[in-house]
Amino acid sequence: MKLAILGFGTVGGGTADMLVKNAELLAARAGEPIEIKYIVDIREFPDSPFADKIIKDFSVVESDKEISLVIEVIGGAKIAYDFTRRALLAGKSVVTSNKELVATHGAELLAIAKEKGCFYLFEAAVGGGIPVLSPLTNELGHNEISEISGILNGTTNYILTRMFSSGASFEAALAEAQAKGYAESDPTADVEGHDAARKIAILGALASGKLFSADHILTEGIRGIRAEDVAAAAKIGYSIKLLGRYLATRSGDLFLLVAPFMIPAESPLSGISDVYNGVLVRGNFVDDVMFYGRGAGAAPTASAVVADVDKIARGVAQRPLFANAESDALTDISFFxxxxxxxxxxxxxxxxxxxxxxxxxxxxxxxxxxxxxxxxxxxxxxxxxxxxxxxxxxxxxxxxx
Amino acid sequence: MKLAILGFGTVGGGTADMLVKNAELLAARAGEPIEIKYIVDIREFPDSPFADKIIKDFSVVESDKEISLVIEVIGGAKIAYDFTRRALLAGKSVVTSNKELVATHGAELLAIAKEKGCFYLFEAAVGGGIPVLSPLTNELGHNEISEISGILNGTTNYILTRMFSSGASFEAALAEAQAKGYAESDPTADVEGHDAARKIAILGALASGKLFSADHILTEGIRGIRAEDVAAAAKIGYSIKLLGRYLATRSGDLFLLVAPFMIPAESPLSGISDVYNGVLVRGNFVDDVMFYGRGAGAAPTASAVVADVDKIARGVAQRPLFANAESDALTDISFFxxxxxxxxxxxxxxxxxxxxxxxxxxxxxxxxxxxxxxxxxxxxxxxxxxxxxxxxxxxxxxxxx
CATH class of the missing domain: 3.30.70.100 (Alpha-Beta Plaits)
Structure with a gap:
């Protein structure tokens, strides 16, 4: 099996690394070697061990019949959207960590994949390395899911953890996160909650079969949280976490929102610190289940990307039971x-x-x-x-x- | 799709309940209704809503061509073993929560299932309702797994939690657990660690492809833990948890053991209290991932049993990548x-x-x-x-x- 990686940034590098380091294990599972044939990136990487595989022109991948699988780790919903569409239309399965693209065009891309008999898989789009999407669909989807509440963004969780452990202000904690490489120089998507909104939109689509636009989800970030709020929460034994939440009431209402919540110590979400993510799922028989692990970083995200590659290679991939409609479901939370x-x-x-x-x-x-x-x-x-x-x-x- | 449930105890009752209460959701996922045709139990249940389905004779199920799936929730490795073998030999898939049977005869039963083209699935055998076995195999199995450490037994975790929260002695906490129905009148299998040993043997078989006899795993229970030990642990910020552990070293050693461990507060295992279970998996790319939820009880266990039924009904079941040998792997822990x-x-x-x-x-x-x-x-x-x-x-x- 030969594949191409689109984008040789952090996740692309980690993915290439895992495909090489765990090649023997992957080949044993798949029954055949999995080989990187191309890495597509517009930048030059003369010193990379993968230098001989790096090309600039996606159309080479698109027209190469040997390539049955494409890993899209470019990010964003522009070039990535174009390349993903073209790969799927060419009958090549696409695996991605791109939550923005899945949240905005997932339903359309899944429909193309289905029509072309290939797969569009995105386990890595939510929760980094943590298996979440597949367990939610495959091992829990036969429960009536009444709640998904997730610490879905490692950057904000690191900032909030530091605010609790050191009493730092938001600005000081953000600066520290940036110094450690946990936050980008423009941290807007993380601290304003947009990243979490895309992820809860994806989780909501998997849980409900309805499509939610991240833009229409009430999204409150953590910029406004003061050291005084942290002190007040700590005093009564609460932590503060930025949660993406999906709630389905018995009367059929669906509430999606992203906002900081004060969480009691008894909740398993309370103890999730630093850059870790945790996703709690509540089903009518299973009750509360939580998935925990590294929600970002090259190696953990690569693990989730390659998990999808591994499933396709083993012939056991399943089409995500995503939203079955392209229309945007109402996310009015007046009665939340x-x-x-x-x-x-x-x-x-x-x-x-x-x-x-x-x-x-x-x-x-x-x-x-x-x-x-x-x-x-x-x-x-x-x-x-x-x-x-x-x-x-x-x-x-x-x-x- | 018509099925039979063998054993109408706690888990059998919960399973029947879920198949009825979530019937619409299950039918929508499978594309056909899933119907309970028989419940096999030697006892009488005249007042049960399922009374008309209850029969005493397994051979009726065995010879009924309409039955394609059997749920074995009898427990133990005697009658359950006989019935499971016969069901599989008759080409019927078997789904179970029976960790004792899987730990002792899993490899043989999986081989029969494969030969007969049916499935033997046992997600419910470890971690109750928590999806563990499938994520471990399907979403994490392409990592080199160096560690699985699990709080695998709810009874002992409840006892230890009570010893920490109230300072109670082991005996007092056990009596409380029994009064609440969390511990059986003969608590040996739980408090001596045998239940956890069976579960870590199953996890080890899935992670390594080697077979471990639970009887050969060093198994230390929690009877010897004194209030003084709890006080000493609490003083330095540790909790005590009964862990089943699988460790694979870089030099190729495999260590399996069940014993109480003192756990630092930073570990995500530390905060898992009461009857909850948690399973931490460490892979070479994903790093630490943890699965958390209710490890026992009628409804959560039913969720895991029915998850396997649902997979078979949807045609997406996969053969567990269990031990590929019947021989018992060495579990010498001298160098642990x-x-x-x-x-x-x-x-x-x-x-x-x-x-x-x-x-x-x-x-x-x-x-x-x-x-x-x-x-x-x-x-x-x-x-x-x-x-x-x-x-x-x-x-x-x-x-x-």
Whole structure:
């Protein structure tokens, strides 16, 4: 079996490395060697051990009948989309870690793969090396899935972990993450939650068979989290994690959102620190199951990419039971209900209690409190009332349960 | 698709329940309804909603051509072995949660299934509802697996959790577990580690392709753990968990053992409490991955049993890449190396330090200390020397790392 890797960045390099280092094991499993024939990248890599395989022109791959599989690890939804489409149309299976492309064009690309009798697989798009998508579909999909809640972004989890362990501000923790290579120089996609939104859109599509546009998912990042919020959470035994959440209620409502949540110590999500990811799935028979591991990095992501390659090579790949429609499902969360940590200013504690209902005061230095459970709608109504009284919200974090 | 359930106990009841409650979802996935035709049990269940399906004679199932799948949830390796063999020989696939049977006769039964073109699947045998065996084989098996460490037994984990949270003695915590239905009246298989040994034997067979007899795996239970040990562990931030461990060294040694380990708080295994199970897998590219969830109970175990049924019904079942030999692989752990928590009596601290090498004292009330890393062999040599000096070991727990 001969394949091409599109993109020789971090994940592409890790993937090539695994295909070589674990070649014997892979060949034994597949019954034949798996060989990298091309690596497509516009850059030069004269010193790479793979230098002789690097080409610039994708059409060489596209027209090479020997290539039955293409690994797309370019990222983004432009060139990657074009190359993936063309590879699939040429009957070549495509394996990817590209969550943006899967979240935006997954349904279309899966339809092309099906029509052409090849595969479009993307285990690496969510949770890095952690097997999540396949277990969710294959070992848990016969449960009614009522919840998927995931720490889906390692960068933000590292920042939040540092804020808890050192009391650092968001800015200081971000700078540290950047210095360690855990955050990009433009960290927007991570810290604003867009990366997590793409991932929960994919998980939601697998769990529900409906398609969600990441752009329409309520997405709140972690920029607004203050050292005071961290201290308040720690004081009552909570951690703060950026979660991507998919919730299916008994009455048929689907809620998707990405936001920081305060998580009680009893939750298995609470202990997931640093750059690790964890995805909790709740099914009507299995109850809570959680998958944990490295959600990013060259080697773990390569593991997930090559897992899909290995399945295709062994002849056991399955078509992901992804969204069966191209249309965007509603992701209105007006009735999503949660307790909330709220910090207000401009009104006294008494007024805050009247506006937010029964509250549990948290701090002597700020007007910080926990509310009872209330819907998004109800919360927003109360915020308007607060503002009408001359007050404003300083900080607001939902409680996980 | 018509099936029979053998054994109408806890898991059998849960399985029947799931096949009925999630029937619509299962039928949609399989493209046809999945129907329970028989439930085989020697007992009477006049008030069961399944009363009309209950029969006593397995040969009715064996000779019924309509039955293509049999769910064996009898347990044990006697009648279950006979029925499973006969079902497979009749060309019917068998799905089971029976770890004892898989651990003792798995290789033989898989060979029969292969010969007859049917399946023998046992996702439910390890980790209850948690998808472990399939991800280990399918999404991680292309990694070189150097370690599998699992909290594989919910009963002992509940007991240990209670000992930590309440300071209870082993006996008191066991009595509580029995009162809550988490431990059987004869708790031997759980507390002595035999249940965990069967499970790690199965995991080891899947990871290595070698066969391990649970009887030949060093198996130490948790009966000897004292409240003093729990207090000492808690003081230095460790928990104690009964682990089943599979370790493959770079030099090709395989170590399997079941024993209580002291686990540092940084390990994701540390936070797994109560009746939950967790299985950590370390691969050369994926690094550490952990699977977490309910390791026992009717509904979660049913989820894993029905997951295998669902795969067969969807036509996507795969033969487990289990041990390819019937012969028992060596499980000598003489050179397995670990730091140790040791409590001695009959010699003073100075003598203990001379015998055990550099130690880290832990308690002012007992002669308790942590040793440096040493092999099993080296430890046993030191214990002999201790005994020659008139001393003896009061307690001994390996440290996890």
């Amino acid at each position: 209900s949660a307790r909330r940590y709220v910090v207000v200013e401009g009104v006294d504690a008494n007024a805050a209690q009247i506006i937010f209902g029964e509250t549990e005061p948290l701090s002597s230095e700020e007007n910080a409190f926990l509310t009872v459970e209330m819907s998004e709608d109800s919360y927003l109504t109360r915020v308007k009332r607060l503002e009408a009284c001359g007050g404003s919200v300083v900080s607001h974090i939902r409680l996980y349960r | 190396s670990a730091r140790r928590y040791v409590v001695v009596e009959g010699v003073d601290a100075n003598a203990a330090q001379i015998i055990f090498g550099e130690t880290e004292p832990l308690s002012s009330e007992e002669n308790a200390f942590l040793t440096v890393e040493m092999s099993e062999d080296s430890y046993l040599t030191r214990v002999k020397r201790l005994e020659a000096c008139g001393g003896s070991v009061v307690s001994h727990i390996r440290l996890y790392r």
